[in-house]
Amino acid sequence: MHVGDVNVEFDKDGFMLEPELWDDAVANAIAQEEGIDEMSKDHWNIVKFIREYWKENDLAPPVRMICQQCGVSVRQIYKLFTAGPARGACRVAGLPKPDGCV
Amino acid sequence: MAKLIYLDNAATTFPKPDVVHDAVHDFYRNYGVNPGRTGCDLALHAEQMIHGTRKKFSAFFNRTLVEAGKEKDPNRLVFTLNATMSLNLIVNGMVGPGDHVVTTMVEHNSVIRPVNHKVKEGAEATYVVPDGEGYVDPEDIRKAINKNTTLVVVNHASNVTGVVQDIKAIGAVCAEEGVRFAVDTAQSAGVLPLDMVECGIHFLSFTGHKGLFGPTGTGGICVADDAEIRGTIYGGTGVRSAYPYHLEEYPYRLEAGTLNLAGVAGLAAGLDWVLDRGLEEIHSHEMGLMAKLQDGLSGIKGVKIWGTKNLKRRVATMSATLANYDAGDVGTILDVDYGILTRTGLHCAPLIHEHHGSTPRGTVRFSVGPFNTEEHVEAAVKAVAEIAADRPA
Numbered sequence: 001m002h003v004g005d006v007n008v009e010f011d012k013d014g015f016m017l018e019p020e021l022w023d024d025a026v027a028n029a030i031a032q033e034e035g036i037d038e039m040s041k042d043h044w045n046i047v048k049f050i051r052e053y054w055k056e057n058d059l060a061p062p063v064r065m066i067c068q069q070c071g072v073s074v075r076q077i078y079k080l081f082t083a084g085p086a087r088g089a090c091r092v093a094g095l096p097k098p099d100g101c102v
Numbered sequence: 103m104a105k106l107i108y109l110d111n112a113a114t115t116f117p118k119p120d121v122v123h124d125a126v127h128d129f130y131r132n133y134g135v136n137p138g139r140t141g142c143d144l145a146l147h148a149e150q151m152i153h154g155t156r157k158k159f160s161a162f163f164n165r166t167l168v169e170a171g172k173e174k175d176p177n178r179l180v181f182t183l184n185a186t187m188s189l190n191l192i193v194n195g196m197v198g199p200g201d202h203v204v205t206t207m208v209e210h211n212s213v214i215r216p217v218n219h220k221v222k223e224g225a226e227a228t229y230v231v232p233d234g235e236g237y238v239d240p241e242d243i244r245k246a247i248n249k250n251t252t253l254v255v256v257n258h259a260s261n262v263t264g265v266v267q268d269i270k271a272i273g274a275v276c277a278e279e280g281v282r283f284a285v286d287t288a289q290s291a292g293v294l295p296l297d298m299v300e301c302g303i304h305f306l307s308f309t310g311h312k313g314l315f316g317p318t319g320t321g322g323i324c325v326a327d328d329a330e331i332r333g334t335i336y337g338g339t340g341v342r343s344a345y346p347y348h349l350e351e352y353p354y355r356l357e358a359g360t361l362n363l364a365g366v367a368g369l370a371a372g373l374d375w376v377l378d379r380g381l382e383e384i385h386s387h388e389m390g391l392m393a394k395l396q397d398g399l400s401g402i403k404g405v406k407i408w409g410t411k412n413l414k415r416r417v418a419t420m421s422a423t424l425a426n427y428d429a430g431d432v433g434t435i436l437d438v439d440y441g442i443l444t445r446t447g448l449h450c451a452p453l454i455h456e457h458h459g460s461t462p463r464g465t466v467r468f469s470v471g472p473f474n475t476e477e478h479v480e481a482a483v484k485a486v487a488e489i490a491a492d493r494p495a
Contacts, residue, residue, distance in 0.1 A: 064438045074435045075492055084431045 003029045013087070015097040022051070022094025030092045035082055043080055043092070046070050050093040060090050060098040107442045107478045111471030112261050112289060112419045112449075114311045114318060118372070122315055125371035129364045136360055138340030148363060152181075155370040156353070162373060163291075163306055163324045166299040178325040180356040181366055185288040185309035186212035188323045191356055192255065192284045192305045193217055195331040199224030202250040204281075206230045206238050207453040208257045208265065213286060214453060217255070226250070229453065235410035236265035236454065244275045251281050258296075259289035262451050262467065263409030263458075264392075264419035266294065273302030282329060288312060292376045293385055293417050304329035315376060316369030319362045325352065384472045388418035391470045391479050396420055398483030399468075404495030405486065408458045408465055421449075421465035424486065425495035432466045432489060440485040444468055 001008045003026050009017045014033075016022060027047055031039050039047070049069050053061040063074060063085050074085070081088030086098050108116050129151070135142070137149035156176040164174040182188045193216040197203045203217055207229050217227050228246040232238045243254060254276050259266045269285055276283035284305035287296060291306075292313030298306055303326065310320025325331060336348035337358035348358065376384065393413050399405045404425035410416065424432050433446035447464040448455050455461045468482065 063434050067438055074438045075489065078431070078435070078492065084428070085434070 001029060001033075011097060013097050014091055016091075016094045017096075019054075019094050019096055026094060027092050030094070034088055034092060036080075036092075039092075040080075042072070042076075046072065046077065046080065046085075046089050047093045050090055050095065054093065054095050060086065060095055105441060107440075107474075107481055109468045109470060109474065109478065109482060110443045110445045111474075112312070112467060112469035113445050115313065115315055115471050117473060118315050118317070118368075119375045121371045121375050122317065122368045126317060126364045126368040129367035134364065136340070136363070151367055151370070152361065152363065155366050156181075158370060158373060159308075159322065160324060162377075163296055163298050163308075165295070165297050175327050175352070177352040178327060179322060180325070180353040181320070181322045181361050182356075183319050183362060184311075184321045185210075185286060185307055188307035188309075188321050189213050189255070189284075189286060190216045191323060191334060192307060192331065193220060193253070194334040195356075196253040196282060196284070196305075197225050198252075200250065201252040202226045202228070202248055204228050204230065204243060204246045204251055204254045206232060206256055206267075207457045208232055208236060208238065208260050208262075208267070209255075209451065209453065210257060210261055210286065210288065211450040211452070212288070213255055213257065214451075232265075232454075232457065235412065236260060236263050236458070237410070237415070238267050238272070240268060240271040240275045243272050244279060247275075247279045247281055251279075253282050253284060255284040255286065257286045257289075259287075259294065259417040259419075260409070260451070260454060261289050261419065262421050262449050262454050262465070264289075264417045264469075265410050265412075266290065266415040266417060268415070269301045269303070277302045289417055289419065292373070293381065293388075295381060298324060298326055305331065310365065310369040310372065313376070314369060315372030317362075317365045320365040320369045323356060325356075331356070379472070385417075387472055388470045388474075389413055389416070391474055391476065392416070392418040392420060394476065395468060395470065395479045395482060398479065399486055402483070402487050402490050404490045404493075408460050409454075418470040420468050421460070422468065422486075423460065423465050424490050424493075426493035427489070429460075429464050429466050432486075435489050436466070436482075436485055440481070442482055442485055 077085050090098055133144045133147040135144045137145045156179040160174040160176045160179045161168045167174050189212045197220045221227050230242045230246050258269055273283050282304045285303050286307050288309045291308040306324040310316030311318040333355040335358045339349050339354040406423050408421040423429050429446045433444050436442040445467045
């Protein structure tokens with residue numbers, strides 16, 4: 001993906017290979033891919049929290065914490081980010097693929 | 103958030119009865135020493151507790167013998183740390199290079215992985231395929247047995263769909279074919295009546311922290327008096343220390359090192375609690391709730407229930423998915439938005455998910471316990487209906 005002059009690369013699941021290249025423009029571009037025509041205040045609220053938490057802790061925040069800190073339910077997150085908090089919101093926030101097991 | 107509703111009893115039952123907490127505290131406060139390592143009164147007290155628990159479980163798994171006034175050797179009731187350790191001991195002790203083992207696609211990884219490691223070492227394995235509901239035909243077990251078969255190992259109750267296999271019929275097949283029969287009762291011990299003689303079971307593997315309401319870190323194997331198994335762990339036994347090899351006699355053959363003594367004390371109390379309340383009463387309560395849950399979820403557009411809907415040969419476990427949702431996402435919403443705890447994914451039983459077609463993301467598993475109520479089930483159905491309505495099928 002090209003955002004301005006920057007070439008942004010993703011892994012096979014769509015997560016950024018170089019998260020440090022992330023900025024608001026990249027977020028908007030990924031959001032478009034997620035089917036979000038325009039990032040609202042609620043979208044940014046969640047994305048910025050996830051981004052800040054990741055910068056401090058080097059991992060994605062627990063979903064419960066996103067809900068508590070951003071004042072939303074998980075169902076609301078799914079309405080904002082169709083792919084959900086991990087594959088949707090974290091992707092827009094430019095995080096590498098969050099760990100998780102099945 | 104609403105009050106917590108625990109529907110993950112197939113992972114571990116929660117909460118545990120107060121008598122279990124009390125027994126663990128009593129052990130540590132009053133006689134928490136190591137039996138077999140000293141002859142003091144406290145050690146004898148601890149040894150009596152351990153031996154008494156061996157007798158209690160030997161009788162519990164061999165009702166026919168006890169009712170006939172016959173003895174079951176309590177030393178062939180060995181304690182382990184969990185069902186996985188029990189099943190490793192059984193597979194490792196019964197299968198070697200060149201041997202053949204028969205098992206099923208319903209199994210948990212506690213069987214699949216030890217068996218696959220044996221295959222890497224030169225054994226052969228056959229995974230019998232169940233029918234569309236998840237039931238294994240005993241005659242398919244017979245067809246899979248060959249001249250090199252040393253073990254048939256079968257899951258009694260599925261941790262994914264709750265399907266209960268006909269172990270009496272499978273045991274009869276094994277007896278006719280002259281093959282040793284092991285049963286994984288992780289989801290059925292303390293839930294369904296189990297009789298090793300009636301079902302022709304040579305090795306019964308159990309865990310303590312589920313239907314038996316003991317602490318985690320408890321489990322065991324009950325070995326039939328006419329069956330033998332190689333020991334595959336070696337070390338301290340507290341007796342005959344000068345002997346350079348591990349002891350052959352039971353229970354030492356399958357036990358090495360200090361037992362989870364406090365856990366065994368709690369496990370004994372857990373079994374007493376189950377027997378006081380009655381297996382049938384507990385199972386009937388759980389299946390009544392499961393019927394209500396299954397009925398409620400079945401009525402929601404977009405919900406798919408995987409495996410059997412038969413409530414007769416079943417424990418109170420069910421797997422479901424919602425259209426337009428990843429199973430893990432549904433579990434997260436139920437947890438965070440509704441305080442309802444379930445278990446999502448493949449549940450360490452990938453082959454049965456593969457069989458039903460619920461791979462790679464698995465299902466949402468609901469498993470009911472004796473402390474659940476109708477209100478819990480109603481809340482779960484209402485929550486799933488609301489989640490489903492957000493993304494109509």
